Amino acid sequence: MEESKKKKKEELEWRRKTWKLVSKVRMESPLIQCITNFVSMDLMANTLLSAGASPAMVHSLEEISEFTPRVSALCLNVGTLSSSSLPAMIAAAKLCSQLNIPWVLDPVAVSASSFRFDACVQLVTFKPTVIRGNASEIISLSSSSLQSSAASMGVDSTHGSMDAVEAAKLLAQTSGAIVAVSGATDIVTDGNQVVGAHNGVPLMQKITATGCAVTALIAAFVAVDKSHALDAAVSALAVLGVAGELGMKMAKGPTSLRMHLIDSLYGLDEATLQSHVNITSLC
Numbered sequence: 001m002e003e004s005k006k007k008k009k010e011e012l013e014w015r016r017k018t019w020k021l022v023s024k025v026r027m028e029s030p031l032i033q034c035i036t037n038f039v040s041m042d043l044m045a046n047t048l049l050s051a052g053a054s055p056a057m058v059h060s061l062e063e064i065s066e067f068t069p070r071v072s073a074l075c076l077n078v079g080t081l082s083s084s085s086l087p088a089m090i091a092a093a094k095l096c097s098q099l100n101i102p103w104v105l106d107p108v109a110v111s112a113s114s115f116r117f118d119a120c121v122q123l124v125t126f127k128p129t130v131i132r133g134n135a136s137e138i139i140s141l142s143s144s145s146l147q148s149s150a151a152s153m154g155v156d157s158t159h160g161s162m163d164a165v166e167a168a169k170l171l172a173q174t175s176g177a178i179v180a181v182s183g184a185t186d187i188v189t190d191g192n193q194v195v196g197a198h199n200g201v202p203l204m205q206k207i208t209a210t211g212c213a214v215t216a217l218i219a220a221f222v223a224v225d226k227s228h229a230l231d232a233a234v235s236a237l238a239v240l241g242v243a244g245e246l247g248m249k250m251a252k253g254p255t256s257l258r259m260h261l262i263d264s265l266y267g268l269d270e271a272t273l274q275s276h277v278n279i280t281s282l283c
Contacts, residue, residue, distance in 0.1 A: 030072030037079025040209030199241025
């Protein structure tokens with residue numbers, strides 16, 4: 001009985017936290033700079049706008065020194081990484097680290113090449129607030145070399161999120177970042193505590209860049225609550241998952257789900273969100 005009461009109290013607390021963060025993003029409209037890949041840019045921008053944040057897809061190295069110090073948070077996504085985009089990412093991450101501006105790293109297909117792997121490892125040295133990837137990406141990034149890393153040649157994960165719990169904890173401990181792993185159950189850890197967000201629908205995996213979009217949403221949530229990055233990451237994952245569940249009720253396939261997901265995120269109210277959010281402590 002006591003255990004049931006404790007669980008119920010925890011669920012209510014997560015619902016309260018999540019709605020508070022949604023409300024803060026809508027009220028403060030944080031400016032989120034995204035240096036991201038060409039495939040995901042549109043969905044990331046629309047996700048941020050629908051959530052109440054202000055997206056800025058500022059990629060040019062020449063603008064970083066003037067623009068990045070003014071942002072509320074930074075989101076770096078290496079999906080279409082190139083020798084021309086990496087210097088801007090490094091410069092922006094370095095500035096955020098120096099100025100205590102939160103930033104989030106999405107190490108897309110990190111082990112697809114040594115160039116990509118080395119770039120992500122270098123970016124991690126600038127102390128991201130949150131690292132968000134699928135299970136294979138997190139396992140790969142937590143390993144010490146490409147030879148010992150799990151195969152992750154593309155953006156699709158070959159592992160389930162629960163397979164990456166120990167790797168995520170290790171990466172969090174060594175990097176100092178909160179680590180989030182997307183999957184059937186999204187997991188988030190600070191290296192000790194592990195929390196699961198159980199929202200979302202399988203068809204979201206058939207929409208390009210939903211993972212990228214949730215990374216941007218995490219950046220927006222972290223921007224309004226810098227002191228509780230774990231809570232912000234978990235809540236953002238749950239919120240996009242809830243929007244997917246609501247959108248699925250009207251969708252006929254991936255294309256219409258994309259549209260209804262964005263609409264559902266924009267229209268979320270407190271009662272609907274709190275009746276759907278499913279976040280639990282895993283350990």
